[in-house]
Amino acid sequence: MDSLSLSGICRHQFSPITMLNFNQSNHRMEKAGFVRKPEKGGLTITQVASPLRRPVIVPSLDNETVDRRDRNHVAWTSVRQERWEGELVVQGEIPLWLEGTYLRNGPGLWHIEDYNFRHLFDGYATLVKLQFENGRLIAGHRQIESEAYKAARKNKKVCFREFSEVPKYENFMAYVGDIANLFSGASLTDNANTGVVKLGDGRVVCLTETQKGSLVIDPNSLETLGRLEYSDSLGGLIHSAHPIVTDAEFLTLLPDLVNPGYLVVRMEPGTNERKVIGRVNCRNGPAPGWVHSFPVTEHYVVVPEMPLRYCAQNLLRAEPTPLYKFEWHPESKAFLHVMCKASGKIVASVEVPLFVTFHFINAYEEEDEDGRVTAIIADCCEHNADTTILDQLRLQNLRSFNGKDDLLPDARVGRFTIPLDGSPYGKLESALEPDEHGRGMDMCSINPTKLGKKYRYAYACGAQRPCHFPNTLTKLDLLKKKAKNWHEAGAVPSEPFFVARPGATEEDDGVVISLISEKNGNGYALLLDGSTFEEIARAKLPYGLPYGLHGCWVPKE
Ligand SMILES: CC(=O)/C=C/C=C(C)/C=C/C1=C(C)CCCC1(C)C
Numbered sequence: 001m002d003s004l005s006l007s008g009i010c011r012h013q014f015s016p017i018t019m020l021n022f023n024q025s026n027h028r029m030e031k032a033g034f035v036r037k038p039e040k041g042g043l044t045i046t047q048v049a050s051p052l053r054r055p056v057i058v059p060s061l062d063n064e065t066v067d068r069r070d071r072n073h074v075a076w077t078s079v080r081q082e083r084w085e086g087e088l089v090v091q092g093e094i095p096l097w098l099e100g101t102y103l104r105n106g107p108g109l110w111h112i113e114d115y116n117f118r119h120l121f122d123g124y125a126t127l128v129k130l131q132f133e134n135g136r137l138i139a140g141h142r143q144i145e146s147e148a149y150k151a152a153r154k155n156k157k158v159c160f161r162e163f164s165e166v167p168k169y170e171n172f173m174a175y176v177g178d179i180a181n182l183f184s185g186a187s188l189t190d191n192a193n194t195g196v197v198k199l200g201d202g203r204v205v206c207l208t209e210t211q212k213g214s215l216v217i218d219p220n221s222l223e224t225l226g227r228l229e230y231s232d233s234l235g236g237l238i239h240s241a242h243p244i245v246t247d248a249e250f251l252t253l254l255p256d257l258v259n260p261g262y263l264v265v266r267m268e269p270g271t272n273e274r275k276v277i278g279r280v281n282c283r284n285g286p287a288p289g290w291v292h293s294f295p296v297t298e299h300y301v302v303v304p305e306m307p308l309r310y311c312a313q314n315l316l317r318a319e320p321t322p323l324y325k326f327e328w329h330p331e332s333k334a335f336l337h338v339m340c341k342a343s344g345k346i347v348a349s350v351e352v353p354l355f356v357t358f359h360f361i362n363a364y365e366e367e368d369e370d371g372r373v374t375a376i377i378a379d380c381c382e383h384n385a386d387t388t389i390l391d392q393l394r395l396q397n398l399r400s401f402n403g404k405d406d407l408l409p410d411a412r413v414g415r416f417t418i419p420l421d422g423s424p425y426g427k428l429e430s431a432l433e434p435d436e437h438g439r440g441m442d443m444c445s446i447n448p449t450k451l452g453k454k455y456r457y458a459y460a461c462g463a464q465r466p467c468h469f470p471n472t473l474t475k476l477d478l479l480k481k482k483a484k485n486w487h488e489a490g491a492v493p494s495e496p497f498f499v500a501r502p503g504a505t506e507e508d509d510g511v512v513i514s515l516i517s518e519k520n521g522n523g524y525a526l527l528l529d530g531s532t533f534e535e536i537a538r539a540k541l542p543y544g545l546p547y548g549l550h551g552c553w554v555p556k557e
Pocket residue numbers: 107120121161162163188189193194208209210238241315325549
């Protein structure tokens with residue numbers, strides 16, 4: 001690994017004002033029990049004894065690392081250093097049964113040299129860990145060493161095609177070369193900044209929408225170990241960013257951009273080979289709908305065909321459109337296809353009202369009194385068929401919140417009913433009154449034992465208006481159609497992640513973990529009781545971290 005210095009990246013930003021904040025924050029770190037050992041020209045790792053009698057690894061801060069808190073919310077500010085690890089002081093009590101590591105991935109570095117990225121999804125991946133051990137909490141973060149990130153650091157510019165950023169071409173021939181590389185996938189990013197999953201065989205993989213961006217990491221050191229090379233010959237360049245992962249299997253969708261459709265594939269633990277379960281042909285439109293995620297039931301895979309479709313032309317553009325690599329085709333309609341997991345056969349394909357979603361929450365089979373499956377219910381974080389949410393996630397918009405204007409488009413829990421009796425149409429309704437969660441709705445989790453089964457509770461980010469971005473944590477009771485909300489002024493919480501208590505019989509018996517980025521530049525790990533949704537513990541981080549997307553739980557062996 002090359003030098004961990006971020007100095008090259010940040011030099012241009014250094015000013016007496018940022019210097020002042022930087023020193024103040026270090027003073028605060030020392031007061032909070034963190035020890036700093038500055039060394040010029042890189043992040044040297046220093047072992048020190050913590051007040052909690054546990055060695056704490058604290059990389060010294062680079063003199064030229066920049067603190068931009070004076071201008072932006074820390075949630076939308078590049079991570080201030082390459083890596084850090086240390087024990088946190090816990091307020092409240094961490095349940096002793098909570099033994100394992102919560103990992104969270106997300107785009108955490110949004111600039112290279114003096115070039116600032118446009119979109120939340122462009123950032124180079126920052127992996128965060130919260131390691132729970134006997135009531136104590138060790139935290140850490142580290143940049144994922146993707147080829148895209150390493151090349152950007154080395155060449156001091158964007159070198160691969162990110163979500164909205166593309167390399168700046170020196171001349172026309174360079175552009176032509178890059179387009180050629182687009183078809184082979186060579187110019188696509190492997191910046192695995194969307195999520196992290198633990199496979200049944202124990203490997204921990206960070207993911208994005210490009211297949212090449214499947215990177216295996218070490219959940220303790222957060223080191224990037226290498227690429228997960230799929231050994232099959234299924235080809236294609238992209239996949240769903242959210243595979244369904246259990247101890248028994250890894251299921252995902254591979255969109256086919258040439259003959260619009262999707263392959264539904266399955267990979268067994270201990271292998272790198274995805275096998276085809278079946279194929280869904282698109283019912284309409286010039287290209288498949290974007291499949292950021294998809295739901296499953298116990299016996300079926302639901303393949304969404306959203307009218308927000310991949311767009312080859314937009315893929316080739318140097319400057320992004322408001323829909324980036326996608327295009328809205330309301331005339332092409334929206335469909336949900338249901339495939340039997342065992343046979344690969346399509347058992348239903350229904351037209352549904354137009355919808356826009358990033359995240360499906362869960363799905364399950366509805367049975368009649370004789371135990372026959374009559375319908376499938378699939379829930380998602382639905383943006384009222386309004387695509388503007390995608391452009392609202394531009395950093396400029398997120399950073400421009402002044403506490404007054406309300407720019408977050410309304411969202412809801414969209415509940416689809418897919419009849420299995422051959423009817424051509426499915427239904428889409430709100431599962432509960434969206435005002436219950438402030439008409440903001442995204443970044444969801446459920447009790448994993450309820451995956452594919454009838455369930456009652458979901459956890460997500462909601463809104464307390466006005467806002468530009470979801471700013472609450474919400475527990476949804478889908479039976480009583482009620483929500484319990486957690487909010488702290490100015491805070492940006494990340495996806496509430498539910499961890500069940502071992503041996504629990506109640507669906508909401510467990511804790512909810514979230515990382516909070518505060519308005520004053522600080523940040524903390526938060527633990528809520530999964531049932532009461534009351535705070536049970538929090539632990540301050542030495543400095544606030546950028547917003548992150550999705551997480552997973554790695555239980556202690
Ligand atoms: C962070 C997140 O949720 C989404 C990230 C999406 C990415 C990085 C999408 C990348 C793509 C390309 C670089 C080209 C092909 C299309 C597409 C999958 C959108």
